[in-house]
Amino acid sequence: MTQPLLQVNDLAVRYGDVQVVWKADLVVEEGAIVAMIGSNGAGKTTLLRAISGMLPPYGGEIIFAGEIVPASAPPEFVRRGLIHVPEGRRLFARLSVWDNLMLGAYLRDDKAAIRQDVERVFALFPRLRERRWQDATTLSGGEQQMCAIGRGLMAAPRLLIIDELSLGLAPRVVDELVDALRKVNAAGTSLLVVEQDVATALEFADHAYIVDRGRTVASGTAAVIAADPAVRTAYLGL
Amino acid sequence: MLWLQVLVNGLALGGLYACIAAGFSLVWGVLNIINILHGSLIVLGGYLAFFAHLQLGISPFLFAPIAGMLLFLPGFAIQRVIISPVMARPVLMTLVLTFGLTLFLDNLMLVAFTADYRKINLQPPLGVLEFGDVVLPLDRLYATGIGLVSVGALWLVLRSTQLGRAIVAVRMDRDAASLMGINVRLTHAIAFGLGTAMAGVAGALLAAIFPISSLSSSGYLGKAFVICVLGGLGSVPGVVLGGFALGVIESYGALAVGPENALTMSFLLLIALLALRPTGLLGRKGFT
Numbered sequence: 182m183t184q185p186l187l188q189v190n191d192l193a194v195r196y197g198d199v200q201v202v203w204k205a206d207l208v209v210e211e212g213a214i215v216a217m218i219g220s221n222g223a224g225k226t227t228l229l230r231a232i233s234g235m236l237p238p239y240g241g242e243i244i245f246a247g248e249i250v251p252a253s254a255p256p257e258f259v260r261r262g263l264i265h266v267p268e269g270r271r272l273f274a275r276l277s278v279w280d281n282l283m284l285g286a287y288l289r290d291d292k293a294a295i296r297q298d299v300e301r302v303f304a305l306f307p308r309l310r311e312r313r314w315q316d317a318t319t320l321s322g323g324e325q326q327m328c329a330i331g332r333g334l335m336a337a338p339r340l341l342i343i344d345e346l347s348l349g350l351a352p353r354v355v356d357e358l359v360d361a362l363r364k365v366n367a368a369g370t371s372l373l374v375v376e377q378d379v380a381t382a383l384e385f386a387d388h389a390y391i392v393d394r395g396r397t398v399a400s401g402t403a404a405v406i407a408a409d410p411a412v413r414t415a416y417l418g419l
Numbered sequence: 420m421l422w423l424q425v426l427v428n429g430l431a432l433g434g435l436y437a438c439i440a441a442g443f444s445l446v447w448g449v450l451n452i453i454n455i456l457h458g459s460l461i462v463l464g465g466y467l468a469f470f471a472h473l474q475l476g477i478s479p480f481l482f483a484p485i486a487g488m489l490l491f492l493p494g495f496a497i498q499r500v501i502i503s504p505v506m507a508r509p510v511l512m513t514l515v516l517t518f519g520l521t522l523f524l525d526n527l528m529l530v531a532f533t534a535d536y537r538k539i540n541l542q543p544p545l546g547v548l549e550f551g552d553v554v555l556p557l558d559r560l561y562a563t564g565i566g567l568v569s570v571g572a573l574w575l576v577l578r579s580t581q582l583g584r585a586i587v588a589v590r591m592d593r594d595a596a597s598l599m600g601i602n603v604r605l606t607h608a609i610a611f612g613l614g615t616a617m618a619g620v621a622g623a624l625l626a627a628i629f630p631i632s633s634l635s636s637s638g639y640l641g642k643a644f645v646i647c648v649l650g651g652l653g654s655v656p657g658v659v660l661g662g663f664a665l666g667v668i669e670s671y672g673a674l675a676v677g678p679e680n681a682l683t684m685s686f687l688l689l690i691a692l693l694a695l696r697p698t699g700l701l702g703r704k705g706f707t
Binding site: 233235254255256259260264265267271272273274275276280283284285287288332336 | 587591599600
């Protein structure tokens with residue numbers, strides 16, 4: 182049996198004395214697109230921060246590509262190919278689009294492959310090529326998200342985690358991003374996406390998890406989750 | 420012609436002043452630390468150049484980059500061992516800490532080198548360039564030129580190397596930088612080391628022109644502070660602008676109110692500038 186790319190077992194996360202994630206179990210199979218949905222304050226972002234090493238877990242374990250990742254700083258996760266595109270894009274101000282993309286490849290030294298990956302990002306998002314010398318934080322919201330995703334791709338991820346893919350973006354832009362991410366996925370990168378637009382998320386993903394009050398309360402294929410009456414009333418407003 | 424001479428005197432110090440402030444500005448901008456130790460490190464660089472000249476006969480201009488290299492590692496270690504544990508604390512904590520370090524280093528130098536003013540005597544003297552009535556001492560021209568080249572080198576490192584991008588990224592957003600795989604603590608130590616290296620370069624160049632003493636660190640710190648505020652914090656072009664501005668202001672100040680009051684005048688100007696344009700001439704509002 183093949184092991185999953187990412188397996189999160191019984192994860193608990195605290196900010197000081199405040200426990201935000203109580204019990205999260207999550208599996209991302211190699212090549213999958215997994216969506217994580219849930220209301221504001223359910224603990225989705227906190228869970229992602231723990232999965233990418235930004236917060237040390239209070240309990241539980243994170244197994245990536247068959248190895249338990251020790252509780253350490255993000256560089257250890259980045260080195261293994263687990264890349265987190267944070268909520269709010271968090272592009273580096275005063276640095277150009279090009280510099281931002283290059284920072285995505287910070288831990289790599291395979292120059293030729295980095296060049297290739299830049300071309301790949303520009304092919305995916307042609308507008309980034311046009312604006313590559315521009316301060317990244319002066320781009321439009323959609324272009325910033327493209328740049329943030331492109332920066333993530335520059336790390337040659339095995340798993341790309343995207344927090345709030347569509348927040349604040351026009352539907353047309355979201356479609357463009359989803360199309361691009363499908364291509365990324367088809368090329369072999371697994372995706373874990375947090376998305377507040379549940380309808381979009383369930384259309385995009387193969388598999389979905391529902392997070393509520395710090396726990397993963399339900400999971401299944403996107404079609405099954407979308408058909409769940411509780412999900413339909415709580416998240417889709419149907 | 421006097422006015423022109425005074426202008427040349429000021430400009431001839433500008434590059435050196437930029438070099439004095441560059442490391443201070445880098446550390447302040449990237450680590451959010453007001454490094455009070457900077458002035459003492461400049462003096463230490465000056466002593467290194469003095470003894471290199473006295474014992475080994477190395478010209479301070481040649482020695483300047485070596486002084487920079489020699490001071491990188493101590494700076495790296497000071498950040499890693501002493502400052503890093505309190506990095507997360509309010510800025511006042513690191514300010515007090517570096518103040519303590521500067522007292523320590525100043526007194527150490529006092530014991531080791533005494534408080535006597537010492538001056539490097541270049542043999543033979545470099546002489547002057549003459550343009551009609553205007554005179555430009557060559558030692559100042561060299562010091563300012565090498566100072567500018569050093570600041571330019573720092574700028575190139577920050578602009579076009581992966582290390583430089585990482586330093587800027589850490590300055591802009593520490594969390595996002597760590598998501599790129601950047602080791603933020605290591606980058607902080609390297610940035611601090613680069614700051615002390617620049618202090619070493621500046622000290623060696625200063626020693627080529629001015630007498631140095633163990634007790635002169637606060638004057639250099641004050642200059643670095645004024646230059647940063649004049650030019651705007653955390654920008655290399657700002658430091659160059661601020662350096663030349665301070666050089667010219669001091670020079671005309673010395674002419675107008677006497678050399679003994681020149682520094683007072685630049686601090687008065689600093690206060691006026693803080694009141695009218697708190698972000699500096701090239702600075703932007705806010706920290707990011």
